[in-house]
Amino acid sequence: MAHECLVMSDRPGPIITYASAGSPVLAIYPEWRVLIPAGSWYPGKTMRIRASGICAGDQAMASFRIAAGFSLTYQGADVPLHAVFGMSVSNHGQNVPWRLDYTFVCRSTSSTVTTLFPMALFVSPMIISGNPSPSVNCPMLNPDWSAPVVSTGTLNANVDQLLGIDVHVQTSTVSLMFQTLSYRVDAIA
Amino acid sequence: MAIVNWITGTTDGPTLTAAARASCIPTANRFVLPNNFWWIGRAMHIRMSGRISCVVTTPGTARLDICLGSAGTTIVFDTLALNLNIVAKTTVPWIFDCLLVCRAVGTGTSTTFFPTAYFASEAVVGSPLPSAGGNGFLNVPVGTPAVGAGCDNSAASPLDVFFTQTVATGSFTVHNYVVDIVN
Numbered sequence: 001m002a003h004e005c006l007v008m009s010d011r012p013g014p015i016i017t018y019a020s021a022g023s024p025v026l027a028i029y030p031e032w033r034v035l036i037p038a039g040s041w042y043p044g045k046t047m048r049i050r051a052s053g054i055c056a057g058d059q060a061m062a063s064f065r066i067a068a069g070f071s072l073t074y075q076g077a078d079v080p081l082h083a084v085f086g087m088s089v090s091n092h093g094q095n096v097p098w099r100l101d102y103t104f105v106c107r108s109t110s111s112t113v114t115t116l117f118p119m120a121l122f123v124s125p126m127i128i129s130g131n132p133s134p135s136v137n138c139p140m141l142n143p144d145w146s147a148p149v150v151s152t153g154t155l156n157a158n159v160d161q162l163l164g165i166d167v168h169v170q171t172s173t174v175s176l177m178f179q180t181l182s183y184r185v186d187a188i189a
Numbered sequence: 190m191a192i193v194n195w196i197t198g199t200t201d202g203p204t205l206t207a208a209a210r211a212s213c214i215p216t217a218n219r220f221v222l223p224n225n226f227w228w229i230g231r232a233m234h235i236r237m238s239g240r241i242s243c244v245v246t247t248p249g250t251a252r253l254d255i256c257l258g259s260a261g262t263t264i265v266f267d268t269l270a271l272n273l274n275i276v277a278k279t280t281v282p283w284i285f286d287c288l289l290v291c292r293a294v295g296t297g298t299s300t301t302f303f304p305t306a307y308f309a310s311e312a313v314v315g316s317p318l319p320s321a322g323g324n325g326f327l328n329v330p331v332g333t334p335a336v337g338a339g340c341d342n343s344a345a346s347p348l349d350v351f352f353t354q355t356v357a358t359g360s361f362t363v364h365n366y367v368v369d370i371v372n
Binding site: 001002003043044046103105106107117118119120121147148188189 | 191192193194197198199200236237238239240279280281282284309364365367369
């Protein structure tokens with residue numbers, strides 16, 4: 001099928017700041033969460049999220065997690081998010097860019113467990129590195145640190161689902177600024 | 190014109206462990222492009238991801254090549270040998286992205302493509318742990334960019350992707366295989 005752009009942002013997302021551990025998951029772009037109608041999924045259906053923006057933090061910031069998933073409830077990292085990944089971003093940076101490119105392919109559908117297989121990369125000078133300066137290196141991560149696997153959880157293909165991405169601070173930190181400047185979702189198969 | 194998805198794999202490719210060259214995509218996704226499919230400027234975008242393992246000290250190299258041609262064996266793009274991490278890695282993710290733009294069309298070996306591609310993984314040489322730094326990122330081919338071998342545009346052409354490792358101690362599996370025709 002032809003690629004179909006489902007969401008194209010026309011303004012920046014909210015500026016997310018964080019000052020203490022244990023904060024709930026924060027919506028990067030709540031107004032651009034897209035409704036995936038019931039029955040839309042089939043094996044091979046593929047969607048792609050591309051987002052970019054700016055972030056800032058200091059050396060005390062240990063890590064954060066970006067979650068792309070369905071029916072996100074903003075209740076913390078232990079909710080059954082589907083296709084979730086995280087990364088360490090311990091470098092100091094002020095308004096440095098980040099870019100996320102995230103594709104997921106449906107492997108199977110059911111009313112209880114619809115599985116998706118992700119492939120993704122995240123690029124930013126904020127990624128922990130011995131060479132934090134963009135003039136030296138701009139590191140990237142395959143966000144799945146461990147062996148890539150299909151998503152787990154209880155995604156029901158037979159009911160409407162909201163698709164969105166969140167950012168969640170995983171460990172204690174003293175500063176964080178995170179903003180999405182562009183956000184795009186395509187159905188590509 | 191619209192970007193059209195041509196292939197999306199929904200199963201894993203074979204897990205390759207031998208020190209040999211072999212097709213790495215799911216067998217069911219070995220698609221045959223019709224004859225006269227290409228024109229100058231037509232582009233194909235291949236994105237793949239999966240898992241890779243390599244051993245400490247002597248990990249050897251990894252290599253991906255894309256084949257077309259009537260037998261599906263003409264190497265139109267070759268990453269060349271990618272040095273792997275001398276620190277052992279077990280089933281870490283990799284991602285490969287390749288845009289091939291048709292530069293010339295014709296019979297025999299005169300249909301050629303120019304690549305824009307990268308390969309990224311913690312298994313690339315020099316990559317630290319994700320808790321210490323970013324994954325290794327290689328613009329490929331790891332040499333002077335150039336068109337690959339030419340194929341025959343007047344013949345139907347299977348599209349295949351091959352993986353080669355130089356030692357039998359590694360492992361490579363394709364999880365996702367997505368091919369789009371850009372124009």
